[in-house]
Amino acid sequence: MADVARAAGVSRALVSIVMRDAPGASAAMRQHVKETAAALGYRANTAAQVLRRSRSHNVGVLFSPRFPFEVEIVEAMYPAADAHGYTVVLGAMAGTRDLDEAVDELVGHRCEALVLVGLDRPDGWFEQVRGRLGLVRVGRMPSSAAVDVVRSDERRGVSVALRHLADLGHRRIAFVGGGTMPGASERAAAYRAGMRRLGLAAEVMVLEGDYTDEGGAAAARALLDGGTDVTAVLAANDWSAVGLLGELARRGVHVPTDVSVVGYDDSDLARRSYVDLTSVRQDPAALAAAAIAAVRLRLEQPDAPPIETVLPSRLVVRSSTAAPRR
Amino acid sequence: MADVARAAGVSRALVSIVMRDAPGASAAMRQHVKETAAALGYRANTAAQVLRRSRSHNVGVLFSPRFPFEVEIVEAMYPAADAHGYTVVLGAMAGTRDLDEAVDELVGHRCEALVLVGLDRPDGWFEQVRGRLGLVRVGRMPSSAAVDVVRSDERRGVSVALRHLADLGHRRIAFVGGGTMPGASERAAAYRAGMRRLGLAAEVMVLEGDYTDEGGAAAARALLDGGTDVTAVLAANDWSAVGLLGELARRGVHVPTDVSVVGYDDSDLARRSYVDLTSVRQDPAALAAAAIAAVRLRLEQPDAPPIETVLPSRLVVRSSTAAPRR
């Protein structure tokens, strides 16, 4: 900055004013300074800015890059944060990399808040972090821990999907769970409740999964080897559904003629031409925007009671569902 | 840090020494200070550290989270960087987010070097950035721009895959390209050269793709609708191959009985039980380690001529390839 000031023949303070677009400089001078800065390839030192400002305006986003839907939410986080002057700092949860390590690093960057996409921890963990930082969970039901949550309406989403299948004439509708993954137990509970409401309580069948395509494939094998007369499957997320579809295709089972499949998330995966999966839509952009909104509220009032933001879900019908074979 | 010093009854400088594990403190004092620091939840301010040290020890990693293999490389980057005291700062290329924006942000964090995973730019772009930063490209052939490159031996990888198919008895082997994506033109060239070497120059058939599953699905449709007698397909990457497999399954074409399919990258995708794809293996950990090594060399000798690191490829045979039907 001193170099730019010298080159432009002005004080360092004025360069600071211009670079921040702060009031206190003439239009002509603004252009002059910006031009010399560009010529010198100058870029403000974020470290010095963070140090000097009391606020860093950084929001840490923790996620697992292997889950496609989490990636979609993270991508949507950039514009959402930008709109309110925040900068996104990513913390990827790679294989051996521990969550605590990642958090430590983000704390080192003086993030004002952390957004956990999908990830979960024991309650004590949240208490510990929340004392020092804003904390928002995306995609999780509220636990006993007093933490802000942004999520979709799982109950309604599952319910609409089941009704769609029932309307087509399906009765024997299985569910591929997500184990202990975010939102999974809620979706499983919603499945049981929904089946009961449709008078299909006797047909309830839960296959274990883990939100991965591999889990979906395993569920498909269990289904086929079990010799059941299931005509439709609701998967806890799209990634599971894709694995399910893959294994079904491999075994020569045709979708939707032999079996109907419904996914959950309506991630990009579901829209692929060769997948074309009926799925319950969660809007990643809306989730991201709500997460940033929650962060802002939390930072304004650190001691306010935790808020829960529930966004609507809706069903997107594609070609993976049809009436069962007579 | 001042708080910790006060609480521990020592000078601020001593706390600094202890936290950095620098020499100049007794073992007893080390423990005492670390305990009080932990009790107060103290974490060094990265911004202040970067500001004070001439070096940030940050390496910026730019990637597209939608490409599974790039994600695998990025994940491998953490331990590779860690081993040499570097910190990874991620720059995700989300939809609307421009590469220049992402670079600007990483420059703001005073990254000492940037690693571009997959992404490509016109040559002029590299020249411009390289003046200010170390720059390493992963997965790209060297262009005329003088930039360090880390890549796999595409030529050999493609060659081994083709030989495998030829040994099984295939002659009509098509290739699904990657358009203008990283490494794609090299793989396409290697395909043509390999076919020629096998005496199959007359059988060359290139289908356009774009490294996505959607592109692979489109290629499958082109193949089936074209009514050709292709018995094997080599895809430019696994993601394409997965789309190909998906569309083939949808159309009732059985793999490997009707058509053999080979992927490229040997990403996690290829190993899925329902995919189980024969694929040319690129080792993401080795690529990441080589990228960090290149960064270190470049930072030590900024003006050294650009180096190109070529890592070996090998074929991993799974169940997507077999002898053609008689």
Next chain:
DNA sequence: GCCGAAATCTAGCACGTGCTAGTTTCTCCG
């Protein structure tokens, strides 16, 4: 018990920026 050296600890500046409190220049109007 004393001296020098090693070990341990401390004082204070610098890193690049934002911002408050000035100082100078410009503008407008009587």
Next chain:
DNA sequence: CGGAGAAACTAGCACGTGCTAGATTTCGGC
């Protein structure tokens, strides 16, 4: 033309850390 007020610009401190140079304590050997 003068003066007041606004606009434009500048001086200098503070942010939290690392590190150099100096101060103090400990230790070994005679």
